[in-house]
Amino acid sequence: MFYEDKTLESYDVLLVDVYGVIKGADGIIAGVESTLKKLVQSGKIVVILSNTTQKSGAAIASYERLGIKQNVHFHEVVTSGQVAYELITAGEIHFRSRPAPRKFMVLGTPRKELFVDSSYVESPITEADFFYISTPQLSEDEVARIPQNERKELFGSKLFAENRYDSLSIAPFLPQLKRMHELNLPALNANPDLIVLESDRLTNSARYVIRGGSIAQAYEQMGGEVLSIGKPHTLVFRYVLDLLASRHGIDIKSARMATIGDTLGTDILGALQASKEFHVSIDAILTLTGVSAASCNQAIINGGSRCDVEEELQRLFEREGITPDKVIASLGFQ
Numbered sequence: 420m421f422y423e424d425k426t427l428e429s430y431d432v433l434l435v436d437v438y439g440v441i442k443g444a445d446g447i448i449a450g451v452e453s454t455l456k457k458l459v460q461s462g463k464i465v466v467i468l469s470n471t472t473q474k475s476g477a478a479i480a481s482y483e484r485l486g487i488k489q490n491v492h493f494h495e496v497v498t499s500g501q502v503a504y505e506l507i508t509a510g511e512i513h514f515r516s517r518p519a520p521r522k523f524m525v526l527g528t529p530r531k532e533l534f535v536d537s538s539y540v541e542s543p544i545t546e547a548d549f550f551y552i553s554t555p556q557l558s559e560d561e562v563a564r565i566p567q568n569e570r571k572e573l574f575g576s577k578l579f580a581e582n583r584y585d586s587l588s589i590a591p592f593l594p595q596l597k598r599m600h601e602l603n604l605p606a607l608n609a610n611p612d613l614i615v616l617e618s619d620r621l622t623n624s625a626r627y628v629i630r631g632g633s634i635a636q637a638y639e640q641m642g643g644e645v646l647s648i649g650k651p652h653t654l655v656f657r658y659v660l661d662l663l664a665s666r667h668g669i670d671i672k673s674a675r676m677a678t679i680g681d682t683l684g685t686d687i688l689g690a691l692q693a694s695k696e697f698h699v700s701i702d703a704i705l706t707l708t709g710v711s712a713a714s715c716n717q718a719i720i721n722g723g724s725r726c727d728v729e730e731e732l733q734r735l736f737e738r739e740g741i742t743p744d745k746v747i748a749s750l751g752f753q
């Protein structure tokens with residue numbers, strides 16, 4: 420399973436994750452730019468499949484700024500935000516508890532671009548039918564309300580251009596979630612990622628900060644209803660398969676496909692579930708440039724001077740109950 424050379428040669432279609440695969444906290448991961456170019460040149464269809472609340476167009480623009488270009492390094496981008504946007508625009512958001520919701524409110528960074536072309540209306544919490552989980556970041560005002568001695572534990576010190584802070588835990592969001600639950604509001608989540616590695620400008624180090632998936636998980640644990648769009652949920656894979664057939668003439672029943680991702684619970688589980696549900700062949704390939712490498716780093720921090728990567732990974736697979744088909748060290752080494 421581990422570190423096979425030229426692992427990607429045998430595939431027709433590659434579904435590539437972004438954070439932890441193409442991009443790390445400090446930009447494009449070494450070697451990835453040339454690997455992607457080589458894959459496109461050798462005739463493979465490369466689809467970037469990312470859990471992010473950005474729409475595909477905005478994601479493409481952000482990759483181009485990093486030197487990763489459409490038709491040179493990839494053919495298509497599908498973001499969970501794009502799939503959510505299309506459902507929202509079509510008025511196709513349905514919850515078990517609210518089959519025909521009309522009014523929404525936003526939790527986290529107040530970005531509403533997924534709703535601008537829809538008939539859903541933003542409203543105060545007391546009138547809302549559901550809430551949309553935006554990027555879980557805090558404003559300076561919200562940070563100011565947290566006692567000084569708790570701030571370091573709770574927050575990354577990255578200050579965004581929009582003056583918003585990432586959070587290391589869900590703690591600052593729990594009071595709001597409790598209020599939502601009291602009002603029986605279901606949640607819409609367009610980024611099932613639990614955490615993402617972000618660079619911290621003040622300490623010049625990288626830290627794991629929470630994303631929508633962590634908020635969704637906490638809300639479900641309270642008993643709240645969540646509609647999640649993005650990996651590992653299969654709706655985004657259905658969207659990709661339709662795109663491959665309609666725009667690239669791919670026979671999805673016979674195509675040899677693979678997902679390359681760094682996260683068991685999203686990329687790997689998603690590929691395994693989609694293969695089964697749609698009766699297609701999507702191998703699940705784990706790369707060690709992102710979050711799954713952390714288990715080995717942690718083993719070293721916990722006192723080991725070295726880490727047996729294979730042993731640590733097997734332990735991780737058992738703990739999560741998810742095992743990839745293959746493991747590669749880095750997309751940049753392919």
Ligand SMILES: [Mg+2]
Nearest residue numbers: 436438439681
């Ligand atoms: Mg990732």
